[in-house]
Amino acid sequence: MGLKRIADLWRSFLGAVARQGVRAIPRIVGKFLLSTRLGNRFAMRGVSGKTVKAAEIPVYARTYDVGLPPGYPARAVEIRISVPAIPPRPHLEFAEHVVDAEGRATDLVLASAMGGFGISRDLGKSWTYVKVEGQADKRVVHVKHLGEGEYLLQVTERIPDRSGPREVDVLVVDEQGAVLAANRLAASLWHGCRSVDIVDGVLMYAEYPHEIPNATPEQRDTSRVWRSHDRGRTWHVVFEARDIRHFHFLQARPGHAGEWWLTSGDGALESRVWVTKDHGESWHDVTAAYGTPVEIGGVLYPKTLFRLTDLAWWDNDVIWGTDDFLYAIKGDVQGSRMFRSVCADTLMPAVVGRSKWQIRNMVDVGDFLVILTQGCNRADATMEEKMPGVFLMPKAVHEPQLVHLFDVDVHSQVRTGFTYSRAGRAAKDGRFFSYRGGTDAFPTGHKLLQWDIAFTR
Numbered sequence: 001m002g003l004k005r006i007a008d009l010w011r012s013f014l015g016a017v018a019r020q021g022v023r024a025i026p027r028i029v030g031k032f033l034l035s036t037r038l039g040n041r042f043a044m045r046g047v048s049g050k051t052v053k054a055a056e057i058p059v060y061a062r063t064y065d066v067g068l069p070p071g072y073p074a075r076a077v078e079i080r081i082s083v084p085a086i087p088p089r090p091h092l093e094f095a096e097h098v099v100d101a102e103g104r105a106t107d108l109v110l111a112s113a114m115g116g117f118g119i120s121r122d123l124g125k126s127w128t129y130v131k132v133e134g135q136a137d138k139r140v141v142h143v144k145h146l147g148e149g150e151y152l153l154q155v156t157e158r159i160p161d162r163s164g165p166r167e168v169d170v171l172v173v174d175e176q177g178a179v180l181a182a183n184r185l186a187a188s189l190w191h192g193c194r195s196v197d198i199v200d201g202v203l204m205y206a207e208y209p210h211e212i213p214n215a216t217p218e219q220r221d222t223s224r225v226w227r228s229h230d231r232g233r234t235w236h237v238v239f240e241a242r243d244i245r246h247f248h249f250l251q252a253r254p255g256h257a258g259e260w261w262l263t264s265g266d267g268a269l270e271s272r273v274w275v276t277k278d279h280g281e282s283w284h285d286v287t288a289a290y291g292t293p294v295e296i297g298g299v300l301y302p303k304t305l306f307r308l309t310d311l312a313w314w315d316n317d318v319i320w321g322t323d324d325f326l327y328a329i330k331g332d333v334q335g336s337r338m339f340r341s342v343c344a345d346t347l348m349p350a351v352v353g354r355s356k357w358q359i360r361n362m363v364d365v366g367d368f369l370v371i372l373t374q375g376c377n378r379a380d381a382t383m384e385e386k387m388p389g390v391f392l393m394p395k396a397v398h399e400p401q402l403v404h405l406f407d408v409d410v411h412s413q414v415r416t417g418f419t420y421s422r423a424g425r426a427a428k429d430g431r432f433f434s435y436r437g438g439t440d441a442f443p444t445g446h447k448l449l450q451w452d453i454a455f456t457r
Contacts, residue, residue, distance in 0.1 A: 011161050028159070060442035064390075064406045072398055073367040074455035079390070079405065082452075083445040084120075086127050092118045093447040094435040095143040096193045097424030103254035103364070105428035110151070111448055112140045114158065116177060117151070123431055124450050132177045138169075141189055144196050146203070149175050152196070152232045154189050162210055166221055172232040181233045187226060191248055192421035192435075194310055194361075197260070199252040202279045203228040204238070206247035206262060223247050225262065227280050238280040244270040248309045248323065248421070263308050265323065268292045271307035273347065289346045293330065296351060302328040305339060305349060309421040310362045312369055314395045318343050319352070321359025321371060323421075336373065338393065338402055353402025356389050361423035363432050365453050369393045370427075371402070372434065374417040375410060386410045388418035388440065412439035430454055 017025060061082035068074055086092070092111035099105050111118035116131045117140050132140065135155055144152040155169040166188050172181040190196050191208035198204075209221040223246050225239040244264040253259040262274040262283070269292065274283045293300035304324040311320035322336045338353035361372040371391035375381070387407035394401070410416055416437040423434035436449040 011163060013159065060445055062409075062441070066392075066403075066405045068392070068403060069398075069400060072403075073394060073396075074457055076456040077392065077405065078454045078456075080452040081408075081441055082450045083442055084124050084127070084448055084450050086446065088445070090114060090116070090118075090129055091446060092127070094422055094433055094449070096145060097426075097428075097433045098145045099425050101199065101254070103426060105364075105424060105426040105432065107428060108145060109424075109433050110143045110145060111446075112143050112153075114139055116140060117143045117153065119175065123428055124433065130173075130175065130177045132171070132173055133179055135171075142193075142196070144193070144198070144205075146172070146198055146231055150180065150231065151175075152203070156189070166209065170232065170235070183232075183235060185226070185235060187224070187235075188221065188246075190250075191246065192309065193423075194249045194251055194421060194425075195247060197250060197252045198231075200257065200279070201229065201231075202252075203232055204250060204260065204280055206250035208246040208248070211245070220245065223264065225250065225280065239274075239276075239283055244272065248307075249311065253313055261311065261318075263306070263311070265304070265307040268303040268328070271304045271324070273306055273308075284345065286345060286347050293328070294349075296349060299332045299351075300330040301337075302326060304328070305337065306347075309360055310423075312362045312364060313343070316343050317341065318347070319362070319369065319393075319395075321355065321362065321373075323358045323360065325358060325377075338371070352397075353391070353393060353400070355391055355402070355404075360388075360417065360419045360421050361434065362393075363423055363434075363451075364426035365430070365432070366427070366455075367395060368455075369395060370432075370451070370453065372419050372423060374419075375415055377415055379415075381415060383410065383413075386415060388416065408441050410437075410440055411443040412437075414439075416440050427451070427453060 063080045065078050067076045090113040092113050095110040095112045098108040107123045109120040115136045118127050118129055120127045138155045139158050140153050140155050142154040146152055151173050153171040168187050170183045170185055171179055173179050188207040188209040190205045196205035204227045206225050207223050211220050222240050222242045223244055224237045226235045227238045228235050245266045247264050249263040258279045259277045265271050272287045274285050276283045287306045292303035307324040308320040309323045319340050321338045336355045336358050337351050339349040340352045341347040341349045355373050357373040359373050363370040373389040375388045376385035387410050389407050390405045392403045418440050419434045424432035430453045432451050434449045
């Protein structure tokens, strides 16, 4: 290890201590040791390069049975959550449940890991670990399927140095881990699997810049949308905004050629939604007509009603949940909301439900959307309040429009974002996948949660 490498690691260590505090030193050191090349090789023992059948390893699992209101498209629902039965190393984190051009889920599921990524081609029944050449001591943060056996990766140092100018390695690799293209961009990571998409040969992702706590707008990095027309070989910026903290969501709308939706946050005037209908050449803010507060049915909402990390389209409607507790609401109780609007040049939101905590993901399961929240983010939250919520919402309008199914167990004292905005867009044969905080739902295991859902008609 050269002197420059040692100096870089020392700066990264000091930066991590400054951000997380002296009490975090054992965790920081432990994370570093496990992520060294030697530690990474030890972690991968017996797994690298081979497929391991899920049935070989026992799993954590729990089933919930819930009756549904009269008049719903189903009488009851059964949901089974589990951690896929695969060896504990390498430690996998959910990255993407791949959908086709029409938005239908496929059998292909991806997970990120140190030095590589995991692929399941059979809907989680078996997994293969792919080592990425030259990246053994690096962290693969995100993985996006490009089709034709290629994958887009965002890669960082195992402990990134956030004190310097931002940069990220953006790689295109094949299924054997060979690097087909490599770019070190003066750019930021994207937020979750809803912040990157590819359609009709156009690949775009939206940045989620890291910032120091309590940064002023002048101290922030500009948030940008990057586009590639050659499957990640070259990149250029097509949209940027300095008056927002970061982008949360960027997806192409299935069945609408050239149409993409982009959202931002976090403050009231930073919470906005843009639409492009020409693959990013021009953008229109469909929330520009609103200041704050926004009056809906006699209730005054802050403009953070447009702060979201996920949305779904149904016919000509767009449906979303707030990644905000709506503390500034006037005329009604606080709490996150579900909204629905006709897709138009100006959104006209109508309230269709309320959840206990901020909404992170929405997953298409046929006649319904499964809604996943985080836990309470208050420092003094009780263990019960820290539990994320799971809700069900019919796509067609029914009363009630949002049904609480259950809360997810939390096996830690820390607050949790649960999926951290990473979940599949749709289920395949009743199965989808999401990220999970390491002690959410079950005490330990991969940061990968399998959901199996069945309805009684």
